[in-house]
Amino acid sequence: xxxxxxxNASIPSAAYNSKDLGKKKRARTAKLKQCKLDVRREQxxxxxxxxxxxxxxxxxxxxTGNKENNRSLGxxxxxxxxxxxxxxxxxxxxxxxxxxxxxxxxxxxxLGGNDSGTNFTGSSSSSSSSTSSGGxxxxxxxxxxxxxxxxxxxxxxxxxxxxxxxxxxxQCSESPPEREQISETVSACQAxxxxxxxxxxxxFTRTEPRSAGNSRAWRPDDAFRPQSLPNLSxxxxxxxxxxxxxxxxxxxxxxxxxxxxxxSCPICYEDLDLTDTSFLPCLCGFRLCLFCHKxxxxxxxxxxxxxxxxxxxxxxxxxxxxxxxxxxxxxRSCSMITSMGLACGFITTWAPSPYKLAFGDEFxxxxxxxxxxxxxxxxxxxxxxxxxxxxxERPEGPSRVGRHGRRCRKRxxxxxxxxxxxxxxLTAGLSNELWLPKAYQDIQVMLVSGRRESHALNDxxxxxxxxxxxxxx
Amino acid sequence: MIDFARVQKELQECGKDVEGSGIRVAPKxxxxxxxxxxxIPGPIGTPYEGxxxxxxxxxxxxxxxxxxKMQFSTKVWHPNISSQSGAICLDILKDQWSxxxxxxxxxxxxxxxLSAPEPDDPQDxxxxxxxxxxxxxxxxTARYWTETFAKTSSRGIEEKxxxxxxxxxxxxxxRTTLESVGGDENLALEKLxxx
Numbered sequence: 001x002x003x004x005x006x007x008n009a010s011i012p013s014a015a016y017n018s019k020d021l022g023k024k025k026r027a028r029t030a031k032l033k034q035c036k037l038d039v040r041r042e043q044x045x046x047x048x049x050x051x052x053x054x055x056x057x058x059x060x061x062x063x064t065g066n067k068e069n070n071r072s073l074g075x076x077x078x079x080x081x082x083x084x085x086x087x088x089x090x091x092x093x094x095x096x097x098x099x100x101x102x103x104x105x106x107x108x109x110x111l112g113g114n115d116s117g118t119n120f121t122g123s124s125s126s127s128s129s130s131t132s133s134g135g136x137x138x139x140x141x142x143x144x145x146x147x148x149x150x151x152x153x154x155x156x157x158x159x160x161x162x163x164x165x166x167x168x169x170x171q172c173s174e175s176p177p178e179r180e181q182i183s184e185t186v187s188a189c190q191a192x193x194x195x196x197x198x199x200x201x202x203x204f205t206r207t208e209p210r211s212a213g214n215s216r217a218w219r220p221d222d223a224f225r226p227q228s229l230p231n232l233s234x235x236x237x238x239x240x241x242x243x244x245x246x247x248x249x250x251x252x253x254x255x256x257x258x259x260x261x262x263x264s265c266p267i268c269y270e271d272l273d274l275t276d277t278s279f280l281p282c283l284c285g286f287r288l289c290l291f292c293h294k295x296x297x298x299x300x301x302x303x304x305x306x307x308x309x310x311x312x313x314x315x316x317x318x319x320x321x322x323x324x325x326x327x328x329x330x331x332r333s334c335s336m337i338t339s340m341g342l343a344c345g346f347i348t349t350w351a352p353s354p355y356k357l358a359f360g361d362e363f364x365x366x367x368x369x370x371x372x373x374x375x376x377x378x379x380x381x382x383x384x385x386x387x388x389x390x391x392x393e394r395p396e397g398p399s400r401v402g403r404h405g406r407r408c409r410k411r412x413x414x415x416x417x418x419x420x421x422x423x424x425x426l427t428a429g430l431s432n433e434l435w436l437p438k439a440y441q442d443i444q445v446m447l448v449s450g451r452r453e454s455h456a457l458n459d460x461x462x463x464x465x466x467x468x469x470x471x472x473x
Numbered sequence: 474m475i476d477f478a479r480v481q482k483e484l485q486e487c488g489k490d491v492e493g494s495g496i497r498v499a500p501k502x503x504x505x506x507x508x509x510x511x512x513i514p515g516p517i518g519t520p521y522e523g524x525x526x527x528x529x530x531x532x533x534x535x536x537x538x539x540x541x542k543m544q545f546s547t548k549v550w551h552p553n554i555s556s557q558s559g560a561i562c563l564d565i566l567k568d569q570w571s572x573x574x575x576x577x578x579x580x581x582x583x584x585x586x587l588s589a590p591e592p593d594d595p596q597d598x599x600x601x602x603x604x605x606x607x608x609x610x611x612x613x614t615a616r617y618w619t620e621t622f623a624k625t626s627s628r629g630i631e632e633k634x635x636x637x638x639x640x641x642x643x644x645x646x647x648r649t650t651l652e653s654v655g656g657d658e659n660l661a662l663e664k665l666x667x668x
Contacts (some may be wrong), residue, residue, distance in 0.1 A: 267537060267572045270483045292572065299538055304573035 265289035267296075267304060281310055475536050480506045480576075487577045496580045498530070505530045511543070511580045515623060516588035520615035521549070527539025528583065529559075530576065540570030543580060550611070552592040552601035552619040561586070564597035621659060633658045637665065 263270050267288050276289045286305020301310050487498045495514040500506050509530040515521030531542040545559030553562040565582050596602030604611045637647035642665050653659035
């Protein structure tokens with residue numbers, strides 16, 4: 001994704017840069033952004049109790065400026081990013097090189113030494129993230145609307161990216177020279193993009209090792225996985241009944257399910273689409289399509305399989321949603337009101353984009369779509385221009401070009417946070433906390449209930465809830 | 474609005490397994506699928522064995538979310554089936570209906586009802602009383618009704634005429650007598666014998 005964003009951003013940004021806004025000016029704005037970012041980050045960090053050690057360390061580092069902490073953090077990061085660094089160093093080398101030399105001498109920088117010394121490993125990921133975000137600064141704005149890429153279908157990847165951002169920012173706030181460096185890296189990268197727009201070859205060759213490298217999100221069982229990430233293995237330990245309850249649509253940890261969803265609805269005999277197959281409204285395991293479910297809810301509301309009443313909450317809560325949509329405010333550990341009835345709908349976050357979070361009001365708030373489909377294969381719902389390519393850094397993962405030319409994640413990618421996962425957490429009574437990355441504390445989640453209906457949401461999300469888009473499977 | 478696509482599929486499914494279950498469902502007329510005729514064989518080991526029972530099915534608008542209306546058109550002597558109207562007292566055809574049930578499964582349930590009467594929750598009080606008080610009489614009456622009503626209706630009129638002719642009655646007379654008694658072979662034979 002990063003490489004994509006850089007590579008793809010390069011073309012529009014080339015146009016952008018061709019207006020010659022000036023490198024220094026860019027560096028200054030980037031610095032400004034960085035400062036804002038730091039301030040905001042510190043606000044977040046100082047909010048509430050920080051759950052895990054890692055975060056605490058970071059917080060301390062920010063507050064006290066303790067160098068030892070900083071170093072340990074750097075080490076930690078170096079360790080956790082160990083796999084990536086192989087792929088990254090090369091990339092960063094050239095970045096830094098291009099920073100130290102003029103952007104036009106890009107090609108000469110490949111063999112350049114690592115000037116930043118010990119700090120470098122610590123900053124490798126951060127500088128790279130700022131690289132990509134730098135690319136998006138210029139690229140995403142022009143590109144975002146036309147891009148169909150499913151950018152934020154990997155919820156955990158988002159988390160990873162945010163975690164990476166955290167680290168980056170901590171370091172920035174602690175060591176001003178380094179921050180300078182990073183912000184200059186941004187500018188350098190932008191300049192690089194500008195250059196590569198004209199001469200794109202070096203850009204691509206540079207980014208290739210990156211995408212080939214293991215620069216994707218952590219696996220749930222990864223030893224170096226930061227503690228701040230949600231514990232996906234928690235779902236693994238779910239009791240069997242719960243697993244049955246929430247089905248197996250495309251989520252590997254639930255795929256050892258004995259029950260195979262029927263291909264057609266036993267009520268109306270219509271084929272079940274992806275949403276339907278992942279929809280399991282009753283503990284008895286009886287599946288049906290959402291149409292029939294709705295119809296039954298309208299009438300006696302009993303599960304056709306076991307004749308027990310369906311969870312009425314779904315109905316009541318739907319009833320409480322006048323336009324079919326409702327805005328929840330999510331705190332850090334928010335108890336989001338939802339149920340499977342809603343959970344098979346779509347979550348659309350209407351939130352300040354990460355850019356807004358990071359850089360302040362100069363960036364327009366955007367709609368972010370969080371994992372929607374139970375099956376993380378690209379659907380029309382994915383990345384419908386909501387979160388532009390590179391709008392938030394997402395580590396590169398194996399992707400392929402989907403049916404409509406979109407890049408999408410592999411089927412069965414377990415690190416997608418789907419509605420089902422969220423619903424699973426919330427409705428199984430296991431937890432009424434919806435885990436959200438730290439930076440998303442203030443996210444407003446809009447639950448769109450119902451499937452093939454259009455909802456008058458706010459202006460930002462209307463475009464992605466068109467009925468035809470929704471019902472394509 | 475009846476889900477005719479589902480009804481159509483149900484008919485197809487049911488048609489595949491006629492040999493296995495003996496249960497048939499067919500539309501009463503070609504015009505609509507809302508009115509159907511189901512046939513179930515009498516369960517083996519019961520007084521209904523050997524009989525073939527016809528059930529009129531009327532699909533309500535809400536089908537499959539509402540239960541189909543079913544009623545025996547063949548006369549049956551059974552505590553839970555009206556001997557007069559053929560109305561069936563079966564929970565799954567009323568409040569225990571589930572959209573997951575089909576016409577075939579409903580008919581199977583009716584068939585099961587034939588083999589397992591519930592005299593405590595009767596549809597026909599007379600039959601239920603007899604069932605509880607005088608089981609042997611109930612059995613013989615049920616068997617007689619099966620012989621009388623559930624067997625003849627399954628045969629073609631030509632077959633019955635042929636049978637009467639073989640007994641020595643003239644064909645024209647046998648045919649008119651059969652028609653006058655509504656195709657009932659035994660009644661026709663009685664009538665022919667009496668005069």
